[in-house]
Amino acid sequence: MRLRTLLGDHACTxxxxxxxxxxDLVGFDFVDYTPTNKGFKPMVREGAFDVSEMAIVTYLMAKNFNKPMVLLPDVVMARFQHGYAFYNAKRGVLTPADLAGKRVGIRSFTTTTGAWLRGILANDYGVDLNAIDWITFEDAHVFEFVDTTRRAPAGKQIVQMLLDGELDAILGEKVEHPDLKPLFADVKAEEARWFAKHAVKPINHMVVVAQELSDRHPDVVREVHRMLSEAVTADKSRFRAAEMRRSLECITGYTAEQGLIARRFAVDELFDNVTRPLIGEVH
Incomplete structure (x- = not known):
């Protein structure tokens, strides 16, 4: 069976x-989107692929609105998030405690990195997320989500707005500029402290399959997982089942707290009767 597939270029893919x-059972017809996240919207809105890499927060929101796709227990991208928040040092020092009332830019309010960072700010630094003036640049991948943030003027770029003093901080970007400094002063130390407290490596992207594929061809879905698992093992970056569950529990909680989904899903709810048993194969 040929499967229309969206997967980014990662070491584990x-x-x-x-x-x-x-x-002998499946073959992949790879579709190229650059960057890969540009393909998430057509997957969520149109069911464009049989197999797709997917930002975990986009998947949670898609499930919230009953989109016909199901999660596989295969992580293709995970990273610590503290290094993706910046402020303009030319306008003075800014710390997480200073964010109330500030203008904070983020590409879309629903990005996975943004959800992780907001969860970290709220739960570990006591930041009131509702006291921040959120400035966004793009719609959510999930059409049904109602975004109440303030939209940046057309044509504006997030990093340039920070440099020009039109934003006080930005989340979700990785930039190198002499005027821009990390919001978390010692990123590596902050990451180490956060991991020591939570024992979580933040998941960004996993893999989903169309619900119809899982319903009609469970053997194909199991084979896709086998192949993904083999590729990840070759990269030596596989998540253990317990590690994956902790990360999913954490980001699901953050996503619910931030109003991106109506309730906090249990981890087992993110899978179906075909993909849930595969969790036990992730060692």
């Missing part, structure tokens, strides 16, 4: 994309 991992 390389063996799958270059054909070194093969199957």
């Amino acid at each position: 390389a063996a799958l994309k270059n054909g070194s991992i093969r199957s």
Whole structure:
């Protein structure tokens, strides 16, 4: 069976994309989006792919609105988030405690990195997220979500607005500029403290399959997971089941707290009867 597939170029997908991992049961017709996240909207809104990389917060929001897709227990991108928040040092020092009343830019209010960072700010630094003036640049991938943030003027760029003093801080960007400093002063130390407290490595992207594929061809779905697992193992970056569950529990909680989903899903709810048993194969 040929599967229309969206997967980014990651170390843990390389063996799958270059054909070194093969199957007699399935083949992949890879679709190219640059960056990969540009393909998430057509997957959520149109069911454009059989297999798709997916930002975990986008998936949670899609599930909230009953979109016909299901999660596989396969992580393709995870990272610590503290290094993706910046302020303009030319306008003075800014710390998380100073964010109330400030203008904070973020590409979309629903990005996964943004949700992680807001959760960290609220839960570990006591920041009142409702006291921040959020400035956004893009709609959510999920059409049904009602975004109440303030939209940046058309044509404006997030980093340039920070440099020009039109924003006080930005989340979700990785930039190098002499005037821009990390919101968390010692990023590595903050990441280490956060991990020591939570034992969580933040998941950004996992893999989903169309619900119809899971319903009609469970053997194909299991084979896709086998191949993804083999590719990840080759990269030596596999999440253990308990690690994956902790990360999913954390981001699901943050996403619910921030009003992106109506309630906090249990981890097992994110999978179906085909993909849930596969969690036990993630060692």
